[in-house]
Amino acid sequence: MSAILPPATGGSAAPTDPAIDTGGGTGLWKDAFLRLRRNPQAIVGAIIIGLFLLVAILAPVLAPFGGNELPGRTEITPTTIPGPGEIGGYPLGLDRFGGDLLSKLIWGAQASLLIGVVSTALGLAGGMLLGVLAGGFGGWVDSVIMRFVDILLSVPNLLLAVSIAAILGQSPYAIMIAIGVSQIPIFARLLRSSMLSQRGSDYILAAQTLGLSRGTITMSHLLPNSMGPVIVQATLTLATAVIDAAALSFLGLGGGLPQAAEWGRMLTYAQVELSIAPQLAFLPGACIAITALGFTLLGESLREALDPKTRQK
Amino acid sequence: MLRVIGKRIALLIPTLFGLSVLLFLWVRSLPGGPATALLGEKATPEAVARVNELYGFDRPLLTQYFTYMGKLLQGDFGVSINTGRPVLEEFATRFPATIELTIVALIFAIGVGVPLGYAAARHYGRFVDHSSVVLSLIGITVPVFFLAFIFKYLFAIQWSLLPPDGRQNPRINATHFTDFYVLDGLLTGEWDAAWDAFLHLILPGLALGTIPLAIIVRITRASVLETQNADYVRTARAKGLMERTIRSRFILRNAMLPVVTTIGLQLGLLISGAVLTETVFAFNGIGRFLRDAIFGLDYPVLQGFIIFIAILYAIINLLVDISYSIIDPRVRVQ
Numbered sequence: 001m002s003a004i005l006p007p008a009t010g011g012s013a014a015p016t017d018p019a020i021d022t023g024g025g026t027g028l029w030k031d032a033f034l035r036l037r038r039n040p041q042a043i044v045g046a047i048i049i050g051l052f053l054l055v056a057i058l059a060p061v062l063a064p065f066g067g068n069e070l071p072g073r074t075e076i077t078p079t080t081i082p083g084p085g086e087i088g089g090y091p092l093g094l095d096r097f098g099g100d101l102l103s104k105l106i107w108g109a110q111a112s113l114l115i116g117v118v119s120t121a122l123g124l125a126g127g128m129l130l131g132v133l134a135g136g137f138g139g140w141v142d143s144v145i146m147r148f149v150d151i152l153l154s155v156p157n158l159l160l161a162v163s164i165a166a167i168l169g170q171s172p173y174a175i176m177i178a179i180g181v182s183q184i185p186i187f188a189r190l191l192r193s194s195m196l197s198q199r200g201s202d203y204i205l206a207a208q209t210l211g212l213s214r215g216t217i218t219m220s221h222l223l224p225n226s227m228g229p230v231i232v233q234a235t236l237t238l239a240t241a242v243i244d245a246a247a248l249s250f251l252g253l254g255g256g257l258p259q260a261a262e263w264g265r266m267l268t269y270a271q272v273e274l275s276i277a278p279q280l281a282f283l284p285g286a287c288i289a290i291t292a293l294g295f296t297l298l299g300e301s302l303r304e305a306l307d308p309k310t311r312q313k
Numbered sequence: 314m315l316r317v318i319g320k321r322i323a324l325l326i327p328t329l330f331g332l333s334v335l336l337f338l339w340v341r342s343l344p345g346g347p348a349t350a351l352l353g354e355k356a357t358p359e360a361v362a363r364v365n366e367l368y369g370f371d372r373p374l375l376t377q378y379f380t381y382m383g384k385l386l387q388g389d390f391g392v393s394i395n396t397g398r399p400v401l402e403e404f405a406t407r408f409p410a411t412i413e414l415t416i417v418a419l420i421f422a423i424g425v426g427v428p429l430g431y432a433a434a435r436h437y438g439r440f441v442d443h444s445s446v447v448l449s450l451i452g453i454t455v456p457v458f459f460l461a462f463i464f465k466y467l468f469a470i471q472w473s474l475l476p477p478d479g480r481q482n483p484r485i486n487a488t489h490f491t492d493f494y495v496l497d498g499l500l501t502g503e504w505d506a507a508w509d510a511f512l513h514l515i516l517p518g519l520a521l522g523t524i525p526l527a528i529i530v531r532i533t534r535a536s537v538l539e540t541q542n543a544d545y546v547r548t549a550r551a552k553g554l555m556e557r558t559i560r561s562r563f564i565l566r567n568a569m570l571p572v573v574t575t576i577g578l579q580l581g582l583l584i585s586g587a588v589l590t591e592t593v594f595a596f597n598g599i600g601r602f603l604r605d606a607i608f609g610l611d612y613p614v615l616q617g618f619i620i621f622i623a624i625l626y627a628i629i630n631l632l633v634d635i636s637y638s639i640i641d642p643r644v645r646v647q
Binding site: 148150151154156158159167243246247250251252267270271296297 | 454463580585
């Protein structure tokens with residue numbers, strides 16, 4: 001199973017086969033990638049994410065109708081909601097507003113991707129900024145930042161996001177910001193502890209001996225070497241972000257039209273018709289779960305691939 | 314021990330202080346200011362001015378903060394905008410419902426999670442192990458409110474085995490004096506009331522318990538896997554101790570440390586999950602109340618709730634730390 005061969009002796013020629021790594025300096029990421037390629041769990045995760053991205057990006061082409069369109073408005077009554085295949089032209093049936101379920105699921109992928117990526121990027125950026133300041137400078141900067149992070153951590157994650165979204169008002173940006181901010185603590189803590197564990201390393205001592213400035217050491221030596229766990233966490237956080245975004249819009253936060261093509265929002269209204277049209281709850285729910293599964297599988301395989309304990313084997 | 318507890322409480326003070334400052338500033342930064350939040354957006358300037366004077370919103374920020382803090386320390390969390398009743402009183406009547414729900418969820422999560430994780434580690438690489446891994450993946454990736462839908466649809470609507478919503482059948486004329494419905498029924502001897510309240514707890518409890526269950530299974534499995542290969546376990550075997558003694562006293566006890574931490578950390582998840590689960594099952598606990606508060610922008614409730622949860626969270630974490638020293642005497646020395 002080993003992806004790493006023992007270092008080639010002497011000045012042998014550069015390897016032509018990418019599967020053979022001589023254990024050189026660029027090994028970490030390349031090796032991780034090679035390990036991922038052999039891990040079925042990672043492949044399943046990658047396929048799910050690939051499909052999700054494809055559907056999200058190609059939504060305008062794939063979806064028969066627009067996300068907010070109500071093409072079947074005349075086909076529904078309060079007691080009858082056409083299910084899958086019951087009327088031609090709507091393969092998965094209609095929802096209570098007369099929207100095409102298939103189209104809404106497809107557009108929902110786009111909404112989830114957007115919220116997931118933007119909020120995770122926000123959380124990552126905020127967390128990294130705090131983490132770099134805390135881990136790079138230490139001392140009182142570290143103390144102040146970590147106390148702030150403690151305050152954010154003193155409230156459960158989703159409730160923090162809910163409170164922030166409630167303050168920011170009814171807009172999709174509110175959800176992105178709320179989820180992003182609620183993710184800051186984990187990234188900040190992770191990067192800080194990762195940087196702290198690197199600070200005592202020989203290469204940092206060497207850089208200090210060479211007289212490099214603290215900024216240079218932090219940004220070009222400490223940071224790149226501390227990013228592994230952060231990237232793994234970002235992948236896993238994408239799963240949480242998709243679920244949390246759905247949870248917030250399920251609760252009715254985020255504004256927009258009631259018939260908006262958003263997986264969480266679709267579940268809000270599916271509550272009422274659960275007994276007559278369960279597909280309205282099950283299909284969007286399954287979409288959320290499968291997307292989250294994809295990011296979780298890939299994130300966990302990545303963690304395994306980057307883990308020095310399993311790498312050396 | 315006392316010193317450790319004292320130190321933890323001392324560390325908690327700056328966090329809660331910071332939180333109170335943030336919450337205070339939050340309310341002051343509401344669009345239109347707190348008076349508009351209280352009166353609604355169509356309030357006349359005169360009414361706004363009157364409220365500002367009444368609540369002291371026109372005084373300097375620092376003075377306002379001290380007044381707010383003083384009230385908070387006396388347990389005065391303000392009055393709910395939606396219901397007009399004191400926030401703390403509202404919590405007191407609704408929290409028991411959520412506690413009942415959380416207890417059922419935790420019993421389910423621990424009662425199934427620990428044995429399953431343990432069995433998975435014991436039969437590493439076999440069927441139990443694989444299914445536990447799959448189960449925990451499902452628990453982590455399926456949103457709790459979606460799971461609630463599935464349970465409700467299958468067990469309440471399709472098979473009519475359990476009640477779909479509420480805390481108790483309104484037709485049962487039950488006496489309530491603690492707001493813990495199951496406990497009330499048991500104390501008054503109204504067995505049908507207790508049983509009915511318990512039936513209402515099963516579906517939301519299972520739905521809510523699934524996420525912590527998934528995490529507990531994983532941690533238990535990983536922890537037992539690590540412990541069962543430890544040197545002291547090998548030594549115990551070499552000494553010829555009975556396998557049962559080794560498993561219960563050496564492996565399980567040592568493996569439980571990370572599990573206990575994890576269980577403590579699940580509290581946040583459970584409370585967040587309760588907001589969602591209670592919404593699906595129309596279960597009248599703190600979660601639904603909070604949801605209404607979010608919509609009515611009932612900021613005294615939101616503010617009070619966040620402080621309340623932060624304190625509760627801190628207390629639970631403290632209890633978790635104390636429980637370490639009971640499980641693992643080595644911790645006591647440090």
